[in-house]
Each structure stands twice: as structure tokens, then as C-alpha cells.
Amino acid sequence: MSDQITFTIDGVEVKGKPGQTILEAADAAGVYIPRLCFMKDLIPHGSCRVCTVFINGRPQAACTQPIAEGAIVENDTPELKEHRRNIIDMLFVEGNHFCMFCEKSGNCELQAMAYRLGIPAPKYPYLFPKRDVDATHPDILIDRNRCILCGRCVEASRDVDKKTVFEFVGRGADKKVAVNADADLKDTDFKATDKAADVCPVGCIIKKRVGFAIPVGQRKYDTKPIGSEIENKR
Amino acid sequence: MSGNLTSAIKEICKSCDNDRTRMMDIVRAVQQQFGQVSDEAMNYIAKCVNCHRVEVESIVSFYAFLSKKPKGKVVIRLCNDVVDKMSGSEVVAAAFEKELGIKFGQTTPDGKITLEYTPCIGMCDQAPAALINDEIITYLSTDKVKELVADIKKHYDPSKLNHRLGDGHNADDIVHSCVHNNIRNKGRVIFAEFKPEAGLKNALAMSPVEIINEVKNARLRGRGGAGFPTGMKWQFTRSAAGEKKYIICNADEGEPGTFKDRVLLTECADMLFEGMTIGGYAIGADEGILYLRGEYAYLRKLLEKVLAGRRSKNLLGKDILGKKGFNFDIRIQMGAGAYICGEETSLISSCEGLRGDPKNRPPFPAQKGYLGKPTSVNNVETLCCASRILEMGAAWFLEVGSAGSPSTKLLSVSGDCKQPGVYEIPFGVKISELLKMVGAEDAQAVLIGGPSGRIVGPADFKRTICYDDLATGGAVVVFGPERDMVAVAADYMEFFVEESCGYCTPCRAGNVLLKKCLDKILTGKGEPEDLDILQKLGESVKTTSRCGLGQTSPNPVLTTLMNFRKSYETKVKKTTNGMQPMFDIRKALAGAETIAKRDSAIFVK
Numbered sequence: 026m027s028d029q030i031t032f033t034i035d036g037v038e039v040k041g042k043p044g045q046t047i048l049e050a051a052d053a054a055g056v057y058i059p060r061l062c063f064m065k066d067l068i069p070h071g072s073c074r075v076c077t078v079f080i081n082g083r084p085q086a087a088c089t090q091p092i093a094e095g096a097i098v099e100n101d102t103p104e105l106k107e108h109r110r111n112i113i114d115m116l117f118v119e120g121n122h123f124c125m126f127c128e129k130s131g132n133c134e135l136q137a138m139a140y141r142l143g144i145p146a147p148k149y150p151y152l153f154p155k156r157d158v159d160a161t162h163p164d165i166l167i168d169r170n171r172c173i174l175c176g177r178c179v180e181a182s183r184d185v186d187k188k189t190v191f192e193f194v195g196r197g198a199d200k201k202v203a204v205n206a207d208a209d210l211k212d213t214d215f216k217a218t219d220k221a222a223d224v225c226p227v228g229c230i231i232k233k234r235v236g237f238a239i240p241v242g243q244r245k246y247d248t249k250p251i252g253s254e255i256e257n258k259r
Numbered sequence: 260m261s262g263n264l265t266s267a268i269k270e271i272c273k274s275c276d277n278d279r280t281r282m283m284d285i286v287r288a289v290q291q292q293f294g295q296v297s298d299e300a301m302n303y304i305a306k307c308v309n310c311h312r313v314e315v316e317s318i319v320s321f322y323a324f325l326s327k328k329p330k331g332k333v334v335i336r337l338c339n340d341v342v343d344k345m346s347g348s349e350v351v352a353a354a355f356e357k358e359l360g361i362k363f364g365q366t367t368p369d370g371k372i373t374l375e376y377t378p379c380i381g382m383c384d385q386a387p388a389a390l391i392n393d394e395i396i397t398y399l400s401t402d403k404v405k406e407l408v409a410d411i412k413k414h415y416d417p418s419k420l421n422h423r424l425g426d427g428h429n430a431d432d433i434v435h436s437c438v439h440n441n442i443r444n445k446g447r448v449i450f451a452e453f454k455p456e457a458g459l460k461n462a463l464a465m466s467p468v469e470i471i472n473e474v475k476n477a478r479l480r481g482r483g484g485a486g487f488p489t490g491m492k493w494q495f496t497r498s499a500a501g502e503k504k505y506i507i508c509n510a511d512e513g514e515p516g517t518f519k520d521r522v523l524l525t526e527c528a529d530m531l532f533e534g535m536t537i538g539g540y541a542i543g544a545d546e547g548i549l550y551l552r553g554e555y556a557y558l559r560k561l562l563e564k565v566l567a568g569r570r571s572k573n574l575l576g577k578d579i580l581g582k583k584g585f586n587f588d589i590r591i592q593m594g595a596g597a598y599i600c601g602e603e604t605s606l607i608s609s610c611e612g613l614r615g616d617p618k619n620r621p622p623f624p625a626q627k628g629y630l631g632k633p634t635s636v637n638n639v640e641t642l643c644c645a646s647r648i649l650e651m652g653a654a655w656f657l658e659v660g661s662a663g664s665p666s667t668k669l670l671s672v673s674g675d676c677k678q679p680g681v682y683e684i685p686f687g688v689k690i691s692e693l694l695k696m697v698g699a700e701d702a703q704a705v706l707i708g709g710p711s712g713r714i715v716g717p718a719d720f721k722r723t724i725c726y727d728d729l730a731t732g733g734a735v736v737v738f739g740p741e742r743d744m745v746a747v748a749a750d751y752m753e754f755f756v757e758e759s760c761g762y763c764t765p766c767r768a769g770n771v772l773l774k775k776c777l778d779k780i781l782t783g784k785g786e787p788e789d790l791d792i793l794q795k796l797g798e799s800v801k802t803t804s805r806c807g808l809g810q811t812s813p814n815p816v817l818t819t820l821m822n823f824r825k826s827y828e829t830k831v832k833k834t835t836n837g838m839q840p841m842f843d844i845r846k847a848l849a850g851a852e853t854i855a856k857r858d859s860a861i862f863v864k
Contacts, residue, residue, distance in 0.1 A: 111799040115768035194320040200761030205313040
């Protein structure tokens with residue numbers, strides 16, 4: 026097997042190593058494929074579906090699909106942009122997201138993705154689900170209203186922290202992140218220093234007392250769109 | 260913690276070797292014994308099998324037949340499939356509520372009887388039907404409900420229920436079920452007389468590669484719906500690296516309107532197990548698993564008996580039929596009420612004692628399947644076909660059917676037709692011919708392949724059932740002229756909302772939004788733009804979903820939008836007053852009015 030694989034994304038030639046996913050190879054080449062659940066160093070979850078691309082005409086999640094020699098990948102097309110907008114809209118209405126008073130605003134990947142894709146407000150009706158808040162832990166707050174079920178906390182706690190503090194329970198629209206206790210986060214061995222405390226893309230798992238350390242306006246995505254850190258590599 | 264609970268759980272876990280991959284068996288047993296898997300139980304199970312408590316809860320909360328909250332000793336699950344509704348299940352539901360004095364989702368105050376709905380239980384040909392613990396009661400009516408409830412209240416033991424017996428093996432003591440086979444048309448492949456051992460003997464005289472080639476030459480494709488070439492699947496599994504391999508039979512038919520595997524499991528279990536054994540030999544597996552849907556638990560004893568019979572004849576076990584070194588046996592893994600487990604990677608997750616979440620692909624099961632080992636997952640009917648191919652040869656198998664789709668297919672036909680049941684027909688039959696056969700020539704619409712297939716109208720009745728035209732796993736539901744196809748689409752979307760595993764965004768949220776939009780249209784509040792929203796949202800769900808469930812779940816909406824557009828158009832209208840049709844001012848004000856203890860002065864009632 027050759028140690029280099031060549032394929033194209035939107036007509037641009039990209040080279041990668043065998044075993045890499047489309048998303049990894051694209052990142053290395055400075056081509057941004059929008060994504061939400063993916064996080065470097067965690068096993069790709071493949072659940073948000075924002076990174077859906079067409080590979081030789083077939084839709085696949087770029088974060089789980091290995092690269093293949095000569096593959097023709099479509100990424101930044103009007104059709105895929107529309108699908109991605111629809112997915113982001115779904116995520117907004119299936120939870121309760123109030124950016125104007127969320128302390129994650131400006132650092133939130135969901136919000137940043139909406140701005141990048143040009144969504145001023147979701148087009149679907151809000152579902153206003155009833156979701157729990159768990160403020161029992163001394164250093165961490167869980168606000169499930171903002172959870173997008175990306176699985177990062179589940180994986181980080183299981184695979185990095187080796188604790189399995191979080192796991193999904195329920196199915197379908199009732200699926201949620203539960204903690205490894207009869208009821209509350211305070212009854213688990215979760216620590217603010219855990220990797221799982223640092224992975225939430227939205228304002229669901231947040232550290233107490235530091236929410237406004239950086240003022241709104243000076244936050245990560247206030248000055249530059251999400252993905253620009255990858256695009257700037259080119 | 261009560262000593263009774265802990266000692267029982269300890270016993271159950273021990274009987275499963277304290278192996279957490281056997282979690283399905285453990286939690287099913289706890290549920291059966293205690294009517295729930297409580298917090299206490301979950302903590303103790305986690306301790307016994309050395310996993311985290313939340314991992315146990317993750318599984319318990321996933322499957323419909325498991326629950327953290329206590330259920331009655333008797334759980335009545337009335338099927339609320341579209342066909343059951345068409346057969347009058349709503350009246351039956353009201354009768355249950357009246358007789359029991361509780362609503363659906365509730366348990367009687369004495370804690371003895373729980374009343375619930377359940378999606379398709381594979382009895383559409385004898386609807387309305389209900390599952391009472393593991394027993395099945397068919398052809399329900401209000402009178403029958405009255406008798407049934409009175410009967411239950413005598414003993415609270417569903418196995419003692421009084422009912423007539425069905426035909427074939429349904430009438431065996433070991434099954435003792437009122438289910439009817441309703442085999443309406445017998446073809447030459449499946450329902451022709453089965454000669455036990457003939458196929459297996461031929462197979463064992465061949466090399467595994469020769470068997471795979473024979474199946475390839477017969478051009479056998481998966482009968483569950485996806486239509487993947489079986490020979491290729493076997494070849495991939497055989498050639499995958501690793502000593503240990505598995506063959507799994509997918510007996511989790513859950514597609515609404517499908518029941519052909521029920522009949523195969525009842526009448527053709529020998530043929531099925533023979534097919535599995537041949538498959539096991541071909542791919543190099545020494546273990547097979549039959550994943551049986553929880554709804555078919557009433558067939559388990561019969562299947563175990565057939566397996567025992569095959570063991571006693573050395574058709575399973577060590578050095579099968581004298582073939583040195585060919586050891587193979589089959590175990591049954593019960594499901595617990597989850598449609599998604601019919602998806603092969605979800606089914607594998609479930610066998611591994613996990614939530615029935617699909618897995619990321621690649622790797623495919625043939626490379627890394629059950630417990631990370633190469634695994635071939637095949638449908639019940641596919642394995643029966645394999646058995647016949649080895650008995651009669653590939654050339655014989657190719658004699659009937661259409662050019663692109665050789666042989667026969669089992670169809671489960673139900674709905675508005677005179678003769679619902681199972682039909683074995685050669686591939687290539689026209690829809691119009693089938694409708695004539697089943698007594699439904701006035702059909703307005705036909706659902707081919709279940710809700711994840713297509714709903715077609717008369718313009719498509721000249722089309723044929725085969726892999727190249729209208730492919731199907733076998734579910735055919737007929738809708739008469741008086742049915743509202745938008746309401747039918749909404750009912751099927753409710754099914755997908757219930758059965759989505761929730762892993763990926765489009766399927767978890769998109770199906771809910773599709774259903775909501777259909778409900779809006781059905782309540783007369785739809786606007787013309789809603790049809791466009793349905794179309795685009797449906798396409799996004801199809802394109803971006805992670806597994807076959809979401810990739811096909813919008814089909815009831817998209818195919819009725821295409822084929823029954825008029826039905827939609829007559830239901831939507833432009834709003835003239837500039838108000839959002841879904842906005843209800845009274846509802847919006849209600850909370851504030853309650854707090855203020857007075858009505859709004861501006862928006863007067």
C-alpha cells in the first residue's frame with residue numbers, strides 16, 4: 026500500500042495518509058468541513074451529521090469515513106449547505122437555546138455554526154422540551170436545555186478520564202445524558218479538572234464562577250468565524 | 260436493599276457468567292421477575308458484572324419492554340399499527356380502558372395490570388392484536404376484550420388465558436397460541452416440502468468456497484429489504500482476518516406490516532437452522548445466534564425444541580454429520596422491543612449487551628462485527644433460501660423469478676384486502692396481479708416494503724416487485740379508496756418518532772418535525788408552504804441520517820407527497836388575516852391569566 030492517498034475536495038487536490046478520515050485529511054490541508062460533534066483526540070461519534078459530504082455522489086459523514094484514492098468529495102455546495110442549515114435548525118428547536126443570556130455565547134460552537142451558515146433564526150417550530158438542570162455539583166453545572174447530544178462528554182469521561190460519569194439514556198427524542206448516580210452529578214466522582222469538563226461545544230456542561238471571565242465581544246467566535254483557524258492554514 | 264432482590268440478581272448474573280455482554284438476558288430476567296429494573300436493581304447488576312450503573316440504565320431505558328418504574332404483573336400491549344387502526348383497534352382500546360378503569364400508560368391501582376400501546380407486533384393479518392406478557396391475542400373485538408379482562412382477573416397469569424388455537428405448530432402444546440399462519444400461496448422455494456439434512460449433506464460434501472460460489476451462482480440477495488448479495492457477504496466474512504467468526508440470523512422483523520418471518524419461525528425453523536449451519540460452515544463460524552424479537556417470545560420454546568432435536572441428530576454440535584472438525588451450535592438471543600435492532604449493526608450492539616445503537620461503518624460487520632469478530636448477519640428468509648439452494652442447486656433456484664431477481668419472495672399482505680396473509684410469489688409479479696390475488700382490486704394505494712419503502716398509487720400498479728423496480732423486504736399494506744393517505748403518512752411518522760434510537764440529529768429531531776408538520780396539516784392549519792418544508796426536511800433527513808432507519812423514515816411523507824399530492828393540496832390554505840395559524844392566543848395567555856387571576860382585558864374571550 027502506498028503511504029500517500031490523493032483525492033479531491035470540491036476539485037482541490039488533497040493528500041492524506043492511509044487510515045485518515047476525510048475530515049482529518051481536510052483539516053491538515055486547510056479545507057474546513059463544518060462539524061459539531063467531532064473533537065480531536067476523541068473517537069469520532071458521527072452523530073451530529075453536520076460534516077456530511079458527498080463521496081463519489083454518496084452522502085457520508087466526513088468524520089468517520091476513511092479517505093480513498095481518487096475519491097471525489099463534495100463539501101462546500103449549495104445542496105450540502107442547505108442540509109447543514111436544516112440540521113442546525115433542528116438542533117436549535119429540539120432544545121431550549123437562548124443565546125442572549127447563555128454564558129457560553131461567543132464561545133458556543135452551535136451558535137458559531139449558525140452564524141457561519143447564515144442562520145438568523147431557525148425556520149422550524151420550537152419544540153420547547155422539558156429538560157433538567159443539575160446544579161448540585163460544587164464546581165460544575167449541567168443545563169440539559171442546551172445539550173445537543175454530541176457525545177463528547179460521554180467519550181471523554183469514559184476513554185480519557187476512565188470514569189464513565191456520563192452515558193446516554195432513553196431513546197429518540199427522549200434521549201439524554203445521564204450521570205453515573207441514582208440522581209445527581211454531586212454523587213459522582215466528577216471533577217472540574219476532568220477532560221469531560223472541557224469538551225462541551227455548547228453551554229450544557231459549564232464550570233461555575235468563570236462564565237463571564239472573558240466579556241462578551243472578546244470571545245473566541247466574536248471576532249472570527251468558526252473554522253477560520255483551519256482555513257487559515259492554507 | 261431487599262435481600263430477595265439482591266439474591267435473585269446475583270443468581271441471574273451468575274447464570275450469565277457475570278458477563279456484561281449478556282446484559283440483555285440479565286435485564287430481561289430481572290424485568291420478568293420483578294416487573295421493573297429499579298435503581299436498586301441497576302446498582303446491583305452493575306456491581307455483579309463490574310460495569311457502571313449508568314451503563315445499565317442506558318440499556319434499560321432504551322428497550323420498550325424494560326422499565327425502571329414498576330409495571331403490572333400482567334402487561335397488556337395493544338398494537339397501534341396503522342393496519343390495526345384500520346381494523347378497529349381504537350374501539351378495542353376504548354374497551355380496554357373501560358374494562359380496566361385505567362388509561363393507556365397506566366397501571367391498575369392494585370398494581371396488577373398495566374395497559375400500553377406497542378408498535379407493529381407482526382400480526383397485521385389478524386388485527387387488531389395485543390401482546391399480553393408473552394402471549395398473543397388476535398382478532399380483538401370489544402366483546403373479546405370483556406371476556407379477556409374477566410379471564411385475566413381470575414388468575415393474573417397470561418399463560419392460562421382461554422383462547423382458540425391457531426393452525427400448524429401454533430396449536431402445539433409448546434406454543435399454545437391463537438396465531439394463524441395464513442399461508443395463502445405456496446411457492447417452490449420456501450413452502451415446498453422440506454427434506455431435512457439434504458441441503459446440509461450436500462454442503463458438507465463441498466468446500467466452503469464451493470458453497471459460497473453456489474450461493475453466488477444462485478444470485479441470492481438479502482430478503483430483509485437491503486438486498487445485499489448473500490454470497491458476497493459470506494465471502495467477505497470468510498476472508499476477513501481472525502479465527503473466531505459468527506453467523507447471526509436477524510429474526511427481529513419489525514417493519515410495520517411484516518410478518519412472514521413469524522410464519523417461517525413457526526413452520527420452517529428446521530430449514531432456517533439448516534441454512535444457518537450451512538452458512539456457518541461456509542464462513543468458518545462455530546457459533547450462530549438467532550436474534551429473536553421480543554414480540555415473538557411465544558415461539559422461543561418451539562425454536563429451542565427444534566434446536567434440541569437437531570443436536571440429538573448431530574446436525575448441530577461436534578463433528579456435524581461426521582464432518583471432522585466442523586463444530587457449530589446456535590443460541591437464541593431475545594430482543595426487548597426496539598425496531599432499530601433490525602438494523603444489522605444495532606442488532607449486533609444489542610447482542611453485545613448494549614443500547615441498540617447502530618455502529619459507525621466502516622468497519623462493516625463482515626470485518627468487525629459481534630464482539631469485534633467477523634460476522635455475517637442474514638435474514639430468516641435468506642437463510643431458508645440458502646438451505647434450499649444447497650438442496651436443489653443454483654440452476655434450479657434460477658428457474659423462476661424475473662431476469663434480474665431470480666426465485667421467489669415472501670410477501671406479508673395486510674390492510675384493505677379480502678385475503679391477508681403470507682404469499683410466496685415469483686419475483687417480477689405486477690402490483691395489479693398481486694392485488695387481484697389478495698382480493699383488493701379497488702385499492703387506492705399500496706405500501707410496498709413497509710413505511711421505509713414506498714406508498715404507490717394506481718399509476719404505479721403496472722410496476723413489478725423485484726430488486727430492480729419495487730424492492731421490498733416483504734411488507735405489503737393495501738389502502739382502500741376511503742383512506743386518508745396524509746393521515747396514513749402521519750401514523751407511520753409517529754412510528755419512526757417512537758423507534759428512532761436518537762443517535763443522530765436528523766432522525767431524532769427531523770422525524771418529530773415531519774410528524775408535527777403533518778399534524779398541522781391534518782388539523783386544518785396547514786399552509787401551502789408547508790408542503791415545501793416537508794419535502795426539503797424529508798430530503799435532509801434521508802440524505803444525512805446515519806443508518807437505514809433515518810435514511811428511509813421520511814419515505815411515507817415523500818412518497819405520498821409525490822403520489823397523493825392532491826390529498827395534501829386540498830388540506831392546506833393560505834392564511835388571510837396575517838396570523839400564524841398555529842398560534843393560539845388563548846393558550847398563550849392562559850398561564851398569565853391564571854397567575855393574575857383575571858382574563859386579559861385586551862384579548863377578550
